[in-house]
Amino acid sequence: MSRAGFAELTWNAATRPGLFSRVAGTAALAAVLALFMGCAPKPVSRAGFFFGTVIEVTVSGSGSAAGEAALDAVFSRFEELEQRLSATVAGSDVDRLGDGAGEAVAVSDDALRVLSRAYYFAELTGGAFDPTIGPLVALWGIGSDGARVPSDEEITAARALVDYRRASVDEAAGTATLSAGQRADLGGIAKGYAADEAGRILNEAGIGHALVNLGGNILTLGGRPEGGPWRIGLQDPFGERGDYIGVLEITDGTAVTSGAYERYFEKDGVRYHHLLDPSTGYPARSGLVSVTIVAPSSTDADALSTAAFILGPEEGIALVESLAQTGAIFVTEDRRVIVTVNLAESFKLTDDTYTLQKR
Amino acid sequence: MILTRFKKGDLFVAVVTATLLLAAGAAALIARAGAGDPVAIVIVDGAAVDIINLRDARAEERVYASALGTCAVAFEPGRVRIAAADCPDQVCVHTGWISRPGQSAVCVPGRVAVVVRGDRAEVDAIVG
Known part of the structure; x- marks a missing residue:
């Protein structure tokens, strides 16, 4: 806001209009500034439970009636997407796709879009991200009551079913196909798609500033209502929920983290987290504790954070650096924080028990 | 020029x-x-049902019932926690005391959440 204001002042000085118009312009500018700094319209917030997590959406920059209506639309959309994309909702597209494995199954446009983007990232990452990981996710049950360490035989059998190259989508026909025995799981991408859909709906409703928080996946519209970028804390992978090790500034963008601390269980002193490596069938052990991706699309950031975590620091950074407008923050088990060059200005490490490693 | x-x-x-x-x-x-104190917001079935300034909070326990479960929330000056819940995983109870803006204790099965927010918080949200 203030930057736009100064641009306007410069324009006034350069074109030298009459004194009255200059004063009027300045007063209007100050009024706008006062509106945004002191008496901005009250932000409207709502929370709900979808995709196994708590979702909070805050909007401002519009009247509160318009804000409430936009929130209604966003939360009905979340409900619809959960019914279509969740692997654990009976009768969802993803559930029916698994039940009908072996033949083409008609699915919603949402499922087609997410599956086709998921296969794109499976291809791009050589299967580090694989939406056919369903049998392994179900076997481990991490995050459910039935979480357990499977036997090697069980893992080998489940792993044999995980292969995106034996699955496909036909967008023209409106169908998707898995091979016999395969099951899809969109847990690594569906929340990102839901965030993008929330952003699209709010944008179309004319909402100027919004903060969408899907259980720690962040999407923003505009900047802070009072001016400047949103300030997003980076969760401390070794700390309590809400402890952060640095601050990331975002305007009109999204940040998604995959962290070993998010969902896990412990057995005989070993921690098993939910980021399963399709190539081993076990939780990924890549030396990383979290990967945060900053990108224009939350769908892409979601898939990429999972893939980069599984690939590890070297290959993960190479992957991120090969993509336009995409940045990342990697946190390693030995408390190093690796930041891509394009985030050097917008990310500040605030916890000196970590070591910053620039690319 | x-x-x-x-x-x-x-x-x-x-x-x-x-x-x-x-x-x-x-x-x-x-x-x-004066708007910078940490505030605990209790969310039941998606709606904020209680907003309590934690600085002024008295030691007390309040019980919240959602469509899917019941949670006992304990307040103390400066902090709050989910003290008991009838959910199977007890993740919310194990979260323990929370006090700083950005922290939350969430009962996903019971659809009850306690989040701490503050207007003068250093950050608007936590990614992770």
């Missing part, structure tokens, strides 16, 4: 601008003063 063309009218504009900017800044500060 701009300096050489600086005239009396421009000085007037600059003074007016500076005054208005200072006034706007002061208004913003006044609007935010």
Whole structure:
């Protein structure tokens, strides 16, 4: 806001209009500034439970009636997407796709879009991200009551079913196909798609500033209502929920983290987290504790954070650096924080028990 | 370039601008003063049902029932926690005391959440 204001002042000085118009312009500018700094319209917030997590959406920059209506639309959309994309909702597209494995199954446009983007990232990452990981996710049950360490035989059998190259989508026909025995799981991408859909709906409703928080996946519209970028804390992978090790500034963008601390269980002193490596069938052990991706699309950031975590620091950074407008923050088990060059200005490490490693 | 063309009218504009900017800044500060205490928000079935300033909180326990479960929330000056819940995983109870803006204790099966927020928080949200 203030930057736009100064641009306007410069324009006034350069074109030298009459004194009255200059004063009027300045007063209007100050009024706008006062509106945004002191008496901005009250932000409207709502929370709900979808995709196994708590979702909070805050909007401002519009009247509160318009804000409430936009929130209604966003939360009905979340409900619809959960019914279509969740692997654990009976009768969802993803559930029916698994039940009908072996033949083409008609699915919603949402499922087609997410599956086709998921296969794109499976291809791009050589299967580090694989939406056919369903049998392994179900076997481990991490995050459910039935979480357990499977036997090697069980893992080998489940792993044999995980292969995106034996699955496909036909967008023209409106169908998707898995091979016999395969099951899809969109847990690594569906929340990102839901965030993008929330952003699209709010944008179309004319909402100027919004903060969408899907259980720690962040999407923003505009900047802070009072001016400047949103300030997003980076969760401390070794700390309590809400402890952060640095601050990331975002305007009109999204940040998604995959962290070993998010969902896990412990057995005989070993921690098993939910980021399963399709190539081993076990939780990924890549030396990383979290990967945060900053990108224009939350769908892409979601898939990429999972893939980069599984690939590890070297290959993960190479992957991120090969993509336009995409940045990342990697946190390693030995408390190093690796930041891509394009985030050097917008990310500040605030916890000196970590070591910053620039690319 | 701009300096050489600086005239009396421009000085007037600059003074007016500076005054208005200072006034706007002061208004913003006044609007935010006293609004920086951590606030606990209890969310049941997606709606905020209680908003409690944690600095002024008394030691007490409140019970919240959602469509899917019941949670006992314990307040103390400066902090809050989910003390008991009838959910199977007890993740919310194991979260323990929370006190800083950005922290939350969430019972996903029971659809009850306690989040701590503050207007003058250093950050708007936590990614992770």
